[in-house]
Amino acid sequence: xxxxxxxxxxxxxxxxxxxxxxxxxxxxxxxxxxxxxxxxxxxxxxxxxxxxxxxxxxxxxxxxxxxxxxxxxxxxxxxxxxxxxxxxxxxxxxxxxxxxxxxxxxxxxxxxxxxxxxxxxxxxxxxxxxxxxxxxxxxxxxxxxxxxxxxxxxxxxxxxxxxxxxxxxxxxxxxxxxxxxxxxxxxxxxxxxxxxxxxxxxxxxx
Numbered sequence: 001x002x003x004x005x006x007x008x009x010x011x012x013x014x015x016x017x018x019x020x021x022x023x024x025x026x027x028x029x030x031x032x033x034x035x036x037x038x039x040x041x042x043x044x045x046x047x048x049x050x051x052x053x054x055x056x057x058x059x060x061x062x063x064x065x066x067x068x069x070x071x072x073x074x075x076x077x078x079x080x081x082x083x084x085x086x087x088x089x090x091x092x093x094x095x096x097x098x099x100x101x102x103x104x105x106x107x108x109x110x111x112x113x114x115x116x117x118x119x120x121x122x123x124x125x126x127x128x129x130x131x132x133x134x135x136x137x138x139x140x141x142x143x144x145x146x147x148x149x150x151x152x153x154x155x156x157x158x159x160x161x162x163x164x165x166x167x168x169x170x171x172x173x174x175x176x177x178x179x180x181x182x183x184x185x186x187x188x189x190x191x192x193x194x195x196x197x198x199x200x201x202x203x204x205x206x
Contacts, residue, residue: 034059036056037056037059037060037063038063040056040060041060041063041064041069041072044071044072044075045069050072050075052075052076052079054083057076057079057080058095060072060076061073061076061077061080061095061099062099064076065099065100065101073101077101077103077104080092080095080104080108081104081107084107084108084111086115086118086119086122087122087124089108089111089112089115089119090108090112090119090122090124090125090127090128091124092104092107092108093105093108093109093112093132094128094129094132095108096108097132109135109136109139110139110141112136113136113139113141113142113143114141114143115143116136116142116143116144116149116150116153117143117144117145117149120149120153120156125153125157126156126157126160128157130165130168130171130172133154133157133172133175134171134172134175137150137154137172137175137176138175146180146181147176147177147178147180147181148181148182148185148189150175150176150177151176151178151181151185151189151190154169154172154173154175154176155193155195158172158195159195162195166195169195169196169199169202170199170201170202170205173196173202173205174205178190178206186206190206191203191206
C-alpha cells in the first residue's frame with residue numbers, strides 16, 4: 001500500500017520517503033484509527049469508490065484530515081453539505097471548525113442562520129461555544145422576525161450553564177441589535193432580566 005499512500009497523502013509521503021525510522025519498517029502502527037475505516041479509505045485509494053454513510057462520515061472525515069488525504073476530505077465535505085438539516089447543521093458547523101474546513105463550516109453556518117428560529121430551540125444550540133454562538137448571532141443573514149428572538153435565544157444559552165457562561169454575556173450581548181427591539185421589550189424584558197439587572201456592567205451597556 002505504500003506507493004498508493006504516498007501518491008495520495010502528503011502525510012504518508014513524508015514518512016515513507018524520509019529518513020525517519022518508520023520508513024524502514026515493514027509495518028507501521030496507526031494509532032486511534034478503526035480498522036474498518038482505514039479499510040474503506042484504502043479501498044477508495046485503489047478504486048475511487050467509498051461507501052460514506054451518516055454513521056461513518058465523521059470518522060472517515062477525521063482520518064482523511066489527520067493523514068492529509070484531500071480527495072477523501074472533499075468527498076466527505078460534499079456528503080455533509082448535501083445532507084444538512086435542522087438537526088445536524090450545528091454539529092456539522094462545529095465539525096468544520098474543529099477540522100479547519102472553512103468550506104464546510106460556512107455552509108453549515110449559512111444553513112443555520114437561515115433557520116435560526118428553529119435551530120435556536122435545538123439542544124445543539126445550547127452546546128455551542130461562545131465564539132461559535134457569536135459567529136451565528138453576528139451574521140448579516142440571520143433570519144429572524146424580530147431581534148427579540150435573538151435576545152431570548154442568547155439568554156436561554158446563558159441560562160443553560162449560568163455559572164460558566166455569565167462572564168460571556170457582556171460580549172455576547174453586543175451581538176444582539178438591541179436598538180431594533182421595542183422600548184417596551186427593552187424596559188420589561190431586557191433591563192429587568194435577572195441576569196442583567198443584577199450586573200452593573202450589563203446595565204451600563206444598556
